[in-house]
Amino acid sequence: MKLASLSIIKDKKNNRFLMIKHHRGMNEGFVNFPGGKKEECDPDMIACVKRETAEETGLKILNPKFVGYMEFPTMNIAVYAYLSTEFEGTLCPKKDEVDVFWQPADNIPYDKMRTADADFLPEILKGKILKKRYFYNSDGSLQKIENIA
Numbered sequence: 427m428k429l430a431s432l433s434i435i436k437d438k439k440n441n442r443f444l445m446i447k448h449h450r451g452m453n454e455g456f457v458n459f460p461g462g463k464k465e466e467c468d469p470d471m472i473a474c475v476k477r478e479t480a481e482e483t484g485l486k487i488l489n490p491k492f493v494g495y496m497e498f499p500t501m502n503i504a505v506y507a508y509l510s511t512e513f514e515g516t517l518c519p520k521k522d523e524v525d526v527f528w529q530p531a532d533n534i535p536y537d538k539m540r541t542a543d544a545d546f547l548p549e550i551l552k553g554k555i556l557k558k559r560y561f562y563n564s565d566g567s568l569q570k571i572e573n574i575a
Contacts, residue, residue: 427497431475432461432507434550435487441531446482446524447538452501457538460526461505471506479510483526484518494546494556497574501562507550541568 435444447457460482461475468474472490479487490508497504517526529535531551536544542560549556557574 427499427502427504429464429471429474430462430503430505431464431471431478432459432494432505433475433479433487433490434459434493434507434509434547435479435483435485435513436509436511436531437513437528438511440528442528443531443534444483444485444526445529445535446526448524450523453540456540456543457535458540458543460524463503472508475506475508480515482524485513485515488512488514492555493550494558495574496542496546496556497559498542499559499561500564500569507546507556509550542571545571 437444444460445457446460448454460479462478464471464474468477475490476487479485487510489512490510492506493509494507495504496507534547546556546558559572559574561569563569
């Protein structure tokens with residue numbers, strides 16, 4: 427399986443999350459969080475999430491904490507999710523790839539997210555360490571969800 431990271435950034439002072447809307451790729455049109463595939467230059471998943479966050483948003487995350495692992499067998503990808511509450515820099519998104527915006531924590535746009543994102547996010551935000559497997563059909567619909575022991 428290919429490895430990827432997901433970066434959930436919470437601005438605790440203003441009670442909001444940094445989210446992105448994709449302009450291309452398999453998530454085109456959907457809203458979720460910065461992240462992407464692990465590259466050879468990344469010695470580990472922490473390096474991957476830091477690099478991907480900086481590339482997509484311009485922000486440097488300082489304290490990424492592991493909060494979940496999700497497998498997508500039908501897409502041949504495994505995602506490691508991290509939550510950061512400390513960051514620095516100025517938003518400078520890759521406008522050809524994503525729109526980057528701060529979303530109030532009490533108004534997460536679940537209806538604009540993929541089914542898996544909308545499923546795992548509430549659990550992560552409650553403080554759970556998530557371990558799940560998501561199976562998608564070829565048409566992009568969710569077939570089933572399994573917990574990983």
